[in-house]
Amino acid sequence: MGNVLIKGATLASGKQADVLIEGSRISKVAGSISANGCEKIDAGGKILLPGFVNTHAHSGTVLMRSLGDDMQLHEWLERKIWPTEKKMGEKEMHAGAMLSIAQMLHGGTTCFHDMYFHMDAVARACAKSRMRALLGYGMIDLGDEKKRKSELKIAEEFFKSWNGKEEGRIRVSFAPHAPYTCSNELLRESAALAKKYNAHLHIHLSETRKEVFGVLQKEKKRPIEHAHSLGLLGEKTVASHCAWITKQEAALLGRTGTSVAHCPVSNMKLASGGTCPVPELVGAGANVCIGTDGAASNDSLSMLESMKFAALLQKHSRWDATVADAHQVLSFGTKNGARALGVDAGEIKEGKLADLVLLDKKSVSLVPLHNVESAIVYAAHDGNVRDVLIDGNIVMQEGKLLTMDEEKVVEEAQKAAARIVQ
Ligand SMILES: [Zn+2]
Structure with a gap:
């Protein structure tokens, strides 16, 4: 070098x-x-x-770009995404990750936060392209104890194999998928693993109203409160979406120093309905950053596009053109993203x-x-x-x-x- x-x-x-x-x-x-x-x-x-820091992605899903657009979220998942991703092996994941990385580099993204499976293939793609990334194996157990154990084992092995590799450009996070796909035990044990290795956590939280109702019914708590009670929030946690949260939940995210990966394009494309309350989160001290989400629900991986949408969505939904100004949104896409992922970058400064x-x-x-x-x-x-x-x-x-x-x-x-x- x-x-x-x-x-x-x-x-x-x-x-x-x-x-x-x-x-x-x-x-x-x-x-x-x-x-x-x-x-x-x-x-x-x-x-x-x-460089732009994409704090929430699923790089392999790029192979499903433009497959089944304009569908309702659950129908889209059940009919298009889940059956197709079952057919993805290591080779397909590597090809998808390479394509995603190529697109991200063309768009000025220098680091991304990924959650998916066959993560060895994604790590190899990062190594080859010299991309910086924080990668996590996406864990889902649907309440099955045997699956929980095997998911945690895969995640831990992936951590041991890749964390700190390629001169530190590749690091590994623990990534329980979401409260509606993970048992409380899996969520708790993921938090414990992250603590054990001083690693980051990556989770989808409060993406849809359906999720909020489901968690409320089962846990008598809203998703952010539920995540907090299981030890999931903190300065090394990236909570993706947070589109359906209350002011109290925003305050909790701020108090715990949690980073929020706002994914405006994906939320709007999947008609999530809720809008991440960016001014309240910033006011509460949460670290707001930007994610594209996977290319299957975006369908781009452009951080420039997602930053623009982030600014416009806040202004439009609040009837206030002064919120989410350009300076702030550019910080979300650079400095705040780097801070969220624990990367000493995001600013043009000596050192x-x-x-x-x-x-x-x-x-x-x-x-x-x-x-x-x-x-x-x-x-x-x-x-x-x-x-x-x-x-x-x-x-x-x-x-x-x-x-x-x-x-x-x-x-x-x-x-x-x-x-x-x-
Ligand atoms: Zn996602």
């Missing part, structure tokens, strides 16, 4: 700066830096941002990991650039992303992926999708 000097970039603040990267970290940010013996990136026509993206500021969609943050959140699209660095490695240069053979990735994904969808 050589040193890299980025010259003349426009930062989110609108200021110009040079950025020196030594090894995997940013060593200097200044108006002008001279350095010899390093690779230079001329960023005179580019915007430099911290931070060099997970960075460069966008073409002369693109027709970004000119004129009156306000960089507004342009990024409301006007930019994935096609504007030109270069991506992860851990100081250039993984995409002028739109070309350097760590993957894109043509082959697409071909393998098409073949894998054809094998599982007949």
Whole structure:
């Protein structure tokens, strides 16, 4: 890994700066830096941002993109998703993860938080592409004790095999799927495992009204309260969705320092109806970040798109154009995401990991650039992303992926999708 000097970039603040990267970290940010013996990136026509952090995804589901859209959630799951994903083996998962990673890199995502199965295949895809990720085996027991034990065993083995691998770019979280698919014992034991290994937890919470009613009926508590009573909330927990929560639950998420992965596109596509109460969560001190969810329910993996939707959904649902402003939403997609996943990145500051993206500021969609943050959140699209660095490695240069053979990735994904969808 050589040193890299980025010259003349426009930062989110609108200021110009040079950025020196030594090894995997940013060593200097200044108006002008001279350095010899390093690779230079001329960023005179580019915007430099911290890489986007996608805090909730299921990368393998990309193979089911556009399969059964415009269906009600449960019908979609029962008729399309569950029967199809049963046919996915290691090979298909690897092909799906490679395609997802390729798309995420093109969109400027430098780290993602994944929950699914055959996670060895996803980890291998991350290693090959030099992507940063926090990966968790998605555990589901549906109250079956034997299944619970085997799920916990798979999750723990996956943790031992991959946590901290690839110079620390790959880390492992524990990922009980949701309160409606996991027994209380599985949820409790997942929390205990995360504590034992000082690892993160990843769980779907309060995604739908149906889930809230189900948990209320069974536990006499709402999902966030239920999760708290089982020891699931805390600074190393990412609760995905939180679309149907009360102010009290928002306060509980804030008090426990839990991160909330807001997934506006997936929620709207699946007609969840509820809206994650972002201002209340921020007010309560919760760490709000952004997730795309899987590509089967998005159907994109674009963080730029999800950030825009996050801002618009809050404004629209509250009749208030001042909420979820561009500066705040860009932080959700970068700094807050990095904090949620325990990655020392998300800011262009000396000492931070060099997970960075460069966008073409002369693109027709970004000119004129009156306000960089507004342009990024409301006007930019994935096609504007030109270069991506992860851990100081250039993984995409002028739109070309350097760590993957894109043509082959697409071909393998098409073949894998054809094998599982007949
Ligand atoms: Zn999800």
